[in-house]
Amino acid sequence: MIRDAAGGLSPLITFTVGSIAFLLIVGAVVWFAIPGASAKHHFVSPSGRVALDIGETCGEASCERRIIAETVATDGSKWRRGCRVPLTDTHLVLLNAFPLWASDEQTVEIVYADAQGQGGKFPLNIAADCTETE
Numbered sequence: 294m295i296r297d298a299a300g301g302l303s304p305l306i307t308f309t310v311g312s313i314a315f316l317l318i319v320g321a322v323v324w325f326a327i328p329g330a331s332a333k334h335h336f337v338s339p340s341g342r343v344a345l346d347i348g349e350t351c352g353e354a355s356c357e358r359r360i361i362a363e364t365v366a367t368d369g370s371k372w373r374r375g376c377r378v379p380l381t382d383t384h385l386v387l388l389n390a391f392p393l394w395a396s397d398e399q400t401v402e403i404v405y406a407d408a409q410g411q412g413g414k415f416p417l418n419i420a421a422d423c424t425e426t427e
Contacts (some may be wrong), residue, residue, distance in 0.1 A: 314363075319382065331348070331351070332387045333348050333349075334347040336401075337358035339394060341365070343362065343363070343394075343401075345360060345401070349385060349388075356380075356384065358378040359378070361374070361375055374423040374425055374426060375423065375424075375425060375426070376417060377425075380415065386411075388405070390404065396400065402414050402415070404415060
């Protein structure tokens with residue numbers, strides 16, 4: 294029965310339609326709140342004096358990549374700088390990454406591969422490439 298005795302809509306129908314609308318709204322909010330694909334890595338040099346935080350987030354048409362280098366000086370002071378990332382791919386490529394540190398720990402090669410195993414490597418000179426202040 295769609296109408297009640299007074300000629301209005303049945304409370305059951307009103308409740309059902311309201312519940313469906315609520316679920317659709319919640320579903321849309323959750324759908325748009327989910328970020329795109331991403332990868333995050335934290336690498337520390339063998340001595341522990343240099344740490345790299347690598348992050349990559351990809352949306353529909355582009356990717357944002359960030360590398361933050363944190364260096365500990367001999368006096369214990371720390372500095373954090375952003376590094377240039379020479380990758381322009383429009384899909385997630387840093388899904389699998391590994392650092393190959395030079396003996397002086399001032400340069401590192403980041404070896405990377407995407408989900409299909411395609412990848413490469415790029416050099417990172419901590420002093421020359423990591424100049425962006427936070």
